Amino acid sequence: MNDSSLKIYRLLLFVLIGGLVWTVLPFFASVIVMLIFSFLFTTIFLPSVDSLERKIHSRSFSVILIIGGTIVAFIWFLGSFATNIGAQIKQFSAKIQQDDFALSLEGLSNKAQTILPDFLTNLIPESDEIIEKSQESLSGLFQNMLSFLSATGSLFFIAVMTLIFTIILLVEYHDFKRTLVRFIPNKYLEVGLRLIYNIEQQISKYLRGQLMAAGSVALLSIIGLFILNQFGANMTLIVFIGIIAGFANLIPMVGPFVGMIPAILVALMNNLGSDVALAHQLFGVIPSPFYILDIIFMFIVVQQIDNNLITPILVGESVGLHPMIVMIVLLIGGTLMGPLGMLFAVPTAGVIKVILDEIQFISRNSHLL
Amino acid sequence: MKAIWENIFKKGPVNDPILHAIHQVPIFKHLNGKELNEISRLTHERDYRLGESIFKKMAPGEGMYVIIQGNVTIKDPDTGMVFAQLCSGDFFGELALLDEEPRSAMAEAQEPSKLIGFFRTDLLTLMHRSPELGNKILINLSRVLGERLRQTNIALAKKSS
Numbered sequence: 001m002n003d004s005s006l007k008i009y010r011l012l013l014f015v016l017i018g019g020l021v022w023t024v025l026p027f028f029a030s031v032i033v034m035l036i037f038s039f040l041f042t043t044i045f046l047p048s049v050d051s052l053e054r055k056i057h058s059r060s061f062s063v064i065l066i067i068g069g070t071i072v073a074f075i076w077f078l079g080s081f082a083t084n085i086g087a088q089i090k091q092f093s094a095k096i097q098q099d100d101f102a103l104s105l106e107g108l109s110n111k112a113q114t115i116l117p118d119f120l121t122n123l124i125p126e127s128d129e130i131i132e133k134s135q136e137s138l139s140g141l142f143q144n145m146l147s148f149l150s151a152t153g154s155l156f157f158i159a160v161m162t163l164i165f166t167i168i169l170l171v172e173y174h175d176f177k178r179t180l181v182r183f184i185p186n187k188y189l190e191v192g193l194r195l196i197y198n199i200e201q202q203i204s205k206y207l208r209g210q211l212m213a214a215g216s217v218a219l220l221s222i223i224g225l226f227i228l229n230q231f232g233a234n235m236t237l238i239v240f241i242g243i244i245a246g247f248a249n250l251i252p253m254v255g256p257f258v259g260m261i262p263a264i265l266v267a268l269m270n271n272l273g274s275d276v277a278l279a280h281q282l283f284g285v286i287p288s289p290f291y292i293l294d295i296i297f298m299f300i301v302v303q304q305i306d307n308n309l310i311t312p313i314l315v316g317e318s319v320g321l322h323p324m325i326v327m328i329v330l331l332i333g334g335t336l337m338g339p340l341g342m343l344f345a346v347p348t349a350g351v352i353k354v355i356l357d358e359i360q361f362i363s364r365n366s367h368l369l
Numbered sequence: 370m371k372a373i374w375e376n377i378f379k380k381g382p383v384n385d386p387i388l389h390a391i392h393q394v395p396i397f398k399h400l401n402g403k404e405l406n407e408i409s410r411l412t413h414e415r416d417y418r419l420g421e422s423i424f425k426k427m428a429p430g431e432g433m434y435v436i437i438q439g440n441v442t443i444k445d446p447d448t449g450m451v452f453a454q455l456c457s458g459d460f461f462g463e464l465a466l467l468d469e470e471p472r473s474a475m476a477e478a479q480e481p482s483k484l485i486g487f488f489r490t491d492l493l494t495l496m497h498r499s500p501e502l503g504n505k506i507l508i509n510l511s512r513v514l515g516e517r518l519r520q521t522n523i524a525l526a527k528k529s530s
Contacts, residue, residue: 050498174410174494181413186421189413189486190431197490 034158036344038165042173043203044211045070049170063170067163081240088236092269188362195358202350209311210250216310217259217302218246224298225263232280233291234270241266245299249306251342254334256306260299267291321349387414387485390437393458396509404502411491417478426475430465432488439482446475454479466492466510 025032045066052062169176177196184192222242225235235241245259271278271290282288282297321329326346333345387409391397397408414437417423423434426446434441436459443453443461452474455461461476466489496503 047497054499178410178413186415186417186423189415190424190429190488193413193488193490194431197493 030158033340034162034165037162038169040203040207040344040347041162041166042169043200044207045166045170046173046204047208060171063167067167067170071163077240077243081237084237084240088266088269095269095272191358191362195355198354198358199351202354203347206347206350213306213311214246214249216246217249217256217306218242220302220305221245221259221263221299224302225295228291228294228298231294233267233294234274235263235266235291236270237262237266245302251339254330254339254342256299256303260296263295263299264292267295321346321353325349385409386437387412390435390458390485394435394460395513396433396460396463396506398509400502400505404505407495407499407502408487408506411487411495413486413488415484415486417482417484419478419480421478423476423478423484424462424472426473427471429469430462430472431469432465432486432491433460433463434476434484434486435460437483437485439484440479441482441484442477442479443474444477463510463513465489467514 045063048066049059049062052066053059056062056065180196181189181193219242222238225233225238225241229235229238241263244262245256248255248259251258267290278289280288280291280294282293286293288294326349329345329349330342333341333343333348335341337344388405391405391408391412397405400408412435417439423441424430436455436457438457441455441459441461442451443455444451453461462472464470465472466487469489492503492506495506
């Protein structure tokens with residue numbers, strides 16, 4: 001068989017396998033998602049499990065301690081957040097019943113109309129309209145929450161399965177790796193080992209860097225909100241907002257804006273009805289009703305510190321992708337899988353880059369294998 | 370009763386061929402049973418056919434091999450010069466644990482052979498997981514390389530005199 005027909009056969013085989021995978025994929029999508037999550041969690045927890053194992057000389061016990069500790073911390077966070085947000089919503093509901101709410105919204109509408117240039121004022125609806133719309137969106141929000149609760153069942157199943165997979169992977173990680181290596185033909189053994197190691201390093205470096213950057217963003221946001229409170233912003237749930245902003249920061253480019261939303265909502269909830277908050281000005285010059293502009297400004301400052309100082313140091317060029325490529329893969333990830341796709345887009349692109357680099361290396365040195 | 374007693378106090382390196390082979394290698398000298406077990410968990414057991422190359426000359430080196438069973442020849446494929454004939458218990462390629470320089474010779478199985486590979490990525494993982502054990506191996510590796518350098522110096526001195 002000559003070279004060109006071999007190439008055609010290879011291409012046909014590739015298309016056939018691709019088509020088969022594409023057809024079968026939807027049936028296994030949830031399992032694949034669970035496995036991907038388990039693998040990512042394993043990569044995050046592996047260094048801690050390894051170092052604890054070194055101290056207590058029991059891998060299973062190390063896994064139980066690390067995973068158990070994380071679950072307890074997560075439940076504690078969720079519990080405290082639910083309690084606090086419950087109290088906040090209760091307080092806000094009471095506020096809505098009062099006339100102050102309508103008055104404040106009217107004040108906000110009027111304020112916006114005086115601040116904005118003429119051509120934009122037409123875009124601001126009348127106060128009655130705002131009240132109607134905000135009540136509509138509140139009822140919409142409750143409906144969304146109900147549908148969210150119904151989805152919680154399947155989410156719980158996925159979470160439990162992911163947890164089980166993560167525990168198994170963490171306990172058996174090094175044995176799994178050895179088993180995987182057993183399938184590599186002798187000819188490709190050394191190259192295969194290098195590929196596995198480089199992929200591991202790439203993902204691990206990226207995830208650890210991102211988690212540390214997220215932690216820094218959370219801390220900076222908490223400090224920022226605390227400073228705003230010193231200027232009378234009347235913000236509550238500061239720690240929770242900070243942590244949410246930190247986690248949202250894991251999604252590049254879009255995350256930071258998502259992180260602002262809870263802060264703005266809490267500022268609105270707490271300050272509606274306060275004339276002082278309505279008349280507040282950023283730096284005493286720019287009108288910033290209910291400290292909304294202050295919050296946006298604070299988050300922009302945090303983002304600038306993160307983008308220009310923290311992330312370059314912590315994440316560095318761990319993924320080694322051009323910013324343009326990062327943007328493109330984010331768009332592709334977002335289109336294919338939504339926010340989850342955006343979360344995984346950059347590390348996936350990093351892994352593909354490592355594989356392509358190794359393929360290039362193999363093809364360059366194929367005569368030596 | 371005897372079985373339980375033997376099971377508790379069994380001497381690993383003697384019973385397990387991999388542990389036994391590792392135990393003989395100077396790089397893993399002075400390691401206790403637990404440490405040897407940890408090393409064996411990181412190594413890769415491979416079978417090679419007669420005439421199969423384990424690595425080729427100029428290929429990027431990734432690690433060392435210990436022969437458990439069989440015979441391996443280290444030779445220069447260009448000149449056909451044989452540098453060494455190795456058998457069970459011997460090891461080769463240890464320099465690749467330290468650098469990524471291309472292999473200076475090729476290794477070929479002279480009969481169906483069973484080898485265990487210990488690679489740079491395994492050493493790096495070990496150094497991360499257990500720095501103390503990683504350091505012991507690095508010190509042993511330095512001793513082996515130092516000894517090789519001393520032998521080379523002696524050979525050179527003999528040749529020049």
